[in-house]
Amino acid sequence: MHVVRHWMTVLTPRGRGALRGQPCATHHNGGARSQEAGGLMMRLRIALLMNLAPRKRGSLEDWIIAFCREAARRGHQTDVFLRQPMLESFAADLKASGARVENLADFEQAGLWAMTRRLAGYDIIHLNFIWPRGRSALAAYAAWPARVLFTAHSDFIEEDEGLLLRGFHWALNHALTLLRVHSLAGVSEHVRVKEGRRLGLPAHRSRTIFNGVDTQRFLPRTRPGGRVELITIANLVKSKGVHHLLRALGRLRSPRVRLRVVGDGPELQSLRELTVELGIQHQTEFLGLRNDVHELLGASDICIQPTLLEAFGLTIAEAMACGCAVVASRVGGVPEVIQHDKTGLLVEPGDEAGLAAALDRLVREPELRRRLGASARQHAREHFRLSHSVRQHVDWCEEAAGLVSHTPGHLTAVPELEVAAPEPGDSPQAGPLVP
Numbered sequence: 498m499h500v501v502r503h504w505m506t507v508l509t510p511r512g513r514g515a516l517r518g519q520p521c522a523t524h525h526n527g528g529a530r531s532q533e534a535g536g537l538m539m540r541l542r543i544a545l546l547m548n549l550a551p552r553k554r555g556s557l558e559d560w561i562i563a564f565c566r567e568a569a570r571r572g573h574q575t576d577v578f579l580r581q582p583m584l585e586s587f588a589a590d591l592k593a594s595g596a597r598v599e600n601l602a603d604f605e606q607a608g609l610w611a612m613t614r615r616l617a618g619y620d621i622i623h624l625n626f627i628w629p630r631g632r633s634a635l636a637a638y639a640a641w642p643a644r645v646l647f648t649a650h651s652d653f654i655e656e657d658e659g660l661l662l663r664g665f666h667w668a669l670n671h672a673l674t675l676l677r678v679h680s681l682a683g684v685s686e687h688v689r690v691k692e693g694r695r696l697g698l699p700a701h702r703s704r705t706i707f708n709g710v711d712t713q714r715f716l717p718r719t720r721p722g723g724r725v726e727l728i729t730i731a732n733l734v735k736s737k738g739v740h741h742l743l744r745a746l747g748r749l750r751s752p753r754v755r756l757r758v759v760g761d762g763p764e765l766q767s768l769r770e771l772t773v774e775l776g777i778q779h780q781t782e783f784l785g786l787r788n789d790v791h792e793l794l795g796a797s798d799i800c801i802q803p804t805l806l807e808a809f810g811l812t813i814a815e816a817m818a819c820g821c822a823v824v825a826s827r828v829g830g831v832p833e834v835i836q837h838d839k840t841g842l843l844v845e846p847g848d849e850a851g852l853a854a855a856l857d858r859l860v861r862e863p864e865l866r867r868r869l870g871a872s873a874r875q876h877a878r879e880h881f882r883l884s885h886s887v888r889q890h891v892d893w894c895e896e897a898a899g900l901v902s903h904t905p906g907h908l909t910a911v912p913e914l915e916v917a918a919p920e921p922g923d924s925p926q927a928g929p930l931v932p
Contacts, residue, residue: 541573541898544619544643546601546633548626550580551587554788556710556811556883558587563709563887565596571891576619578604578633584788605632609639616640621894626650629674629696638677644897647674648706648890649683649692652808652829674698679897682706682890684809685830704893707833708811709886710818712878717820717870718795725754725860728797728821730790730812731804733762738803738826738846740764740771745803745852747775751860756781757797759790794819798866799859802826805846810834814881817841817873822866824855834881840873 545565551558565575577591578601591598604612609632616622617640625648627634637645674681674696681696681703683689693703720726727746731737739758746756758768758781765783772778787793794800800816800823807829814834816823823841825831835841842859844851859866895901 539898539900541568541620541894541900542618543568543573543575543621543623543894544578544616545575545596545623546578546625546627546637548580548601548628548631548633551583553584553786553790554587555790556708556715556815558584559711559714559883560709560887562587562590562594563711563883564890565591565594567887567891568894569595571895573891573894586788601633609636612636613639616643619643620898621646623890623894624648641677644679645677646893646897647678647681647696649681649688650808652688652691652806678702680704680893682893684708685833687830687833688808706886706889706893707881708809708814709883710811710814710877710881711883712818712881715791715815715818715877716795717874718792720796720798725751725799726797727754727756727799727801727856728759728793728816729756729801729803730759730794730815731762731802733758733760733764733768735764736805737762737764738805739768741847741849741852742801742803743768743771743775743777743781745849745856746777746780748849748853749856749860751857752780754780754856754860757793758783759785759787759793761785790815791819794821797821799824799856801852801856802831803844803846803852804828804831807831813841814877818877818881820870820874822859822869823873824852824859835873836876839869840876841869 545561547561549557551561561577561579565577568575574597575595576597576599578599580601583598588598604615607615612633613636616636619640620643622637622640622643623646624634624637627637627647629647637643675698678696678698679702681689681693681698683692683703683705684707686705689703689705693700729739729742731739733739742756746754756777769778769783772781784793794816797816797819798821800813800819800821802810802813802816802823802825804810804826805828807826809830810825813823813825813831817834817840823835825835825841825843826846827837827843828846832843835843837843842855844855859869892901
């Protein structure tokens, strides 16, 4: 009877993905496990596809490595497809985790048929920063019987389209995802609801998994005192709103502050010119891409994220873990990360006067900075730990393969917010998104 139940499980759509895997003896405390003969769990082959060029070392890069380590700890094999250029130390750590690393561009150049055949050899295809109608996604959809998981990292806004084209894309999204996307994860409830609606997935096939931060690496450090150190970290495109921050700093006119801008992008030169125009070039330093963001944040007093759209705000969570007082735009998933006046301050996106007032308040009230920073650190440790995020993602893979029972949590509807459309070339804060 046990043997009959085993093959009934394997032959159902829920169990087919596990048929190709090998049993492993690894267990963990993530939830109830469906066990095969002898108490062994099936070994999964996972393809992690990310349209990302990891040129630096931040929390998203930490997440990739931690995901592969956790999957390997449970006995699963992960192949990671990323774009170049890739930071050498990151690539080395990723390979040391037991993962196989491939160039996503080379994979795509093989052609749709070859991509599909390759992906069909996996049990789970985990898509990140992948366009839902792009080549990699289409190959994943065609790679039966692999289970396709889609993680929404960006607060994406559909381009202006005519009614006919918009209707066609809506129908295509719904047909493809309903047939082949097992489930969706949003990095915030805002994104889960918005992307679930856009892709046509019912609520029971979606979940929210917050981004994670290594709170042992991102932690408070000795602050120099004297000047109030401000920092912003972003891909320098218009939708990140750094020009609003500079104008707010121009309004502030405080000799006590210094701003460090971390990141690069197409707006760099115009932002430099704006500091000269505003007369704040002596207070502003452009640092480019950095691998020591955790140290810079740990030594900063205030972190500002003036973004005009945001799915979650990974840099905000990093700053909170470092005990920074945070000022951020009340947009997208940010209000799920920051509780106004408890773990940070929220201002309306693009409101330069409001941003200047919030900064002035924090500059003049060091005790408020300390209170917000301490509360933010505690909140980050409780809600945004990297280990917790990674466990949820690997649990999700096992659930999709039928190895884990899952009880959906409480899901709420989040109203969409009116925000500015992203500029061409906009990308996640973790690095450049290559077309």
